[in-house]
Amino acid sequence: MTLSYPLQSLTAHPPRLSPGYKSTVKRSPTKPLIPMRHTLSELTGPVYGHETVRENDNDLTLQGKGEPLGERIIVHGHVLDEDGRGVPNTLVELWQANACGRYIHVVDQHPAPLDPNFTGAGRTQSDGEGYYRFVTIKPGAYPWGNHHNAWRPAHIHFSVFGHSFVSRLVTQMYFPGDPLFPFDPIFNSVTDEKARNRMVSDFDLENTKPDWALCYRFNIVLRGRNATPMETK
Amino acid sequence: MSKAQNKPEGVTPSQTVGPYFAYGLTSNGKYDWNDAFSNNLVTADTSGERVRVEGRVFDGDGKPMVDCMLEIWQADAQGRFSDPQDKRALPNSSFKGFGRCGTDADGGYAFDTIKPGTVPDPDGKPQAPHLVLAVFARGMLLHLYTRIYFDGEAANAADPVLALVPIDRRATLIAQRANCNPSAVYRLDVHLQGDDETVFFDV
Numbered sequence: 001m002t003l004s005y006p007l008q009s010l011t012a013h014p015p016r017l018s019p020g021y022k023s024t025v026k027r028s029p030t031k032p033l034i035p036m037r038h039t040l041s042e043l044t045g046p047v048y049g050h051e052t053v054r055e056n057d058n059d060l061t062l063q064g065k066g067e068p069l070g071e072r073i074i075v076h077g078h079v080l081d082e083d084g085r086g087v088p089n090t091l092v093e094l095w096q097a098n099a100c101g102r103y104i105h106v107v108d109q110h111p112a113p114l115d116p117n118f119t120g121a122g123r124t125q126s127d128g129e130g131y132y133r134f135v136t137i138k139p140g141a142y143p144w145g146n147h148h149n150a151w152r153p154a155h156i157h158f159s160v161f162g163h164s165f166v167s168r169l170v171t172q173m174y175f176p177g178d179p180l181f182p183f184d185p186i187f188n189s190v191t192d193e194k195a196r197n198r199m200v201s202d203f204d205l206e207n208t209k210p211d212w213a214l215c216y217r218f219n220i221v222l223r224g225r226n227a228t229p230m231e232t233k
Numbered sequence: 234m235s236k237a238q239n240k241p242e243g244v245t246p247s248q249t250v251g252p253y254f255a256y257g258l259t260s261n262g263k264y265d266w267n268d269a270f271s272n273n274l275v276t277a278d279t280s281g282e283r284v285r286v287e288g289r290v291f292d293g294d295g296k297p298m299v300d301c302m303l304e305i306w307q308a309d310a311q312g313r314f315s316d317p318q319d320k321r322a323l324p325n326s327s328f329k330g331f332g333r334c335g336t337d338a339d340g341g342y343a344f345d346t347i348k349p350g351t352v353p354d355p356d357g358k359p360q361a362p363h364l365v366l367a368v369f370a371r372g373m374l375l376h377l378y379t380r381i382y383f384d385g386e387a388a389n390a391a392d393p394v395l396a397l398v399p400i401d402r403r404a405t406l407i408a409q410r411a412n413c414n415p416s417a418v419y420r421l422d423v424h425l426q427g428d429d430e431t432v433f434f435d436v
Contacts (some may be wrong), residue, residue: 012243023372026293033435039354046331052269068269084240095257105253121257121266132417165306172248185256221241
């Protein structure tokens with residue numbers, strides 16, 4: 001199957017220069033990007049990485065000597081292409097803050113406790129139908145220096161590959177109903193409301209495990225659709 | 234567990250990789266986590282000319298970007314990609330063609346790899362040897378794509394992608410040979426803004 005990657009799909013993404021998110025001002029190009037046709041270099045991509053996935057890498061509650069503190073959750077969903085087909089056997093990486101909103105990264109100095117039983121890193125491989133599943137802890141909100149009293153809504157970072165190097169996606173999954181949404185310039189850098197809501201997971205009662213963990217569903221849609229005779233590369 | 238999916242309304246929007254990705258994506262021995270990828274693409278049976286490609290990444294103030302992640306994707310020395318979608322490819326090597334590197338305290342990066350072979354463009358014209366480079370960082374809501382070419386390659390003159398770039402900006406895409414000992418080192422800095430702003434591609 002050969003997929004095409006029309007530029008049109010990119011309109012869902014935030015503009016690189018989003019001045020409300022201050023760091024973008026010095027970290028976005030000032031000259032227009034140069035359009036080019038996709039060659040094999042863009043239409044292929046890494047199809048490996050999953051051989052590094054170990055048994056418990058998709059369960060972030062089992063990586064320490066004991067259980068991490070916080071609200072245990074299941075996060076699952078499908079990695080899909082733009083036509084809704086599952087992207088099979090693709091590497092899904094995630095990283096996140098702990099329940100207190102603290103990352104183990106050395107640069108994070110937010111005065112909230114680290115959890116010795118929680119690193120916040122995970123990875124898995126989607127199955128033959130694009131399905132993936134993680135067990136983790138619900139991350140806390142945390143303050144950041146963008147503006148006075150700035151707080152990031154709780155989120156989980158995702159990194160996904162898909163079928164080609166131009167379907168590569170790094171994004172953040174949010175939780176439904178977060179009161180911080182209206183105040184977060186990163187979330188709101190996505191100006192289209194429908195597109196923005198695709199970053200918000202759905203609470204999934206059907207797959208919530210009784211007496212054990214709430215479940216959230218998060219489908220990740222990557223670039224790539226059937227090449228049709230109407231489209232020119 | 235799998236459910237039939239409705240046709241999506243569009244792609245999931247990109248968000249910044251943020252400042253804290255290192256322990257999950259580029260831990261490189263600094264955190265208790267095994268990296269899925271590294272900046273060394275060379276394996277025992279990799280054929281081709283060994284090269285190190287290195288440089289630094291700078292923001293619009295000319296400050297080194299110490300919290301940047303770079304990924305490269307490239308063909309092998311025969312110009313074949315390690316991807317079944319490249320129908321010309323033969324699985325003749327363990328060379329995978331993908332590398333990932335977090336920048337250091339100087340904004341520096343380095344990849345140990347091989348110089349790729351010739352890959353055709355959609356018309357079948359040869360492209361000069363190149364790496365595709367993706368740049369991720371805090372302050373970047375969507376990663377940027379560029380290419381790294383190699384100084385001294387005669388094929389650069391006829392490369393159909395370089396030809397799209399104004400002559401006075403082409404140097405931002407061509408890594409300069411720094412030395413040859415023990416293997417070739419090519420240097421290319423990435424500037425997100427400024428007089429030397431790197432050419433990025435809309436792909």
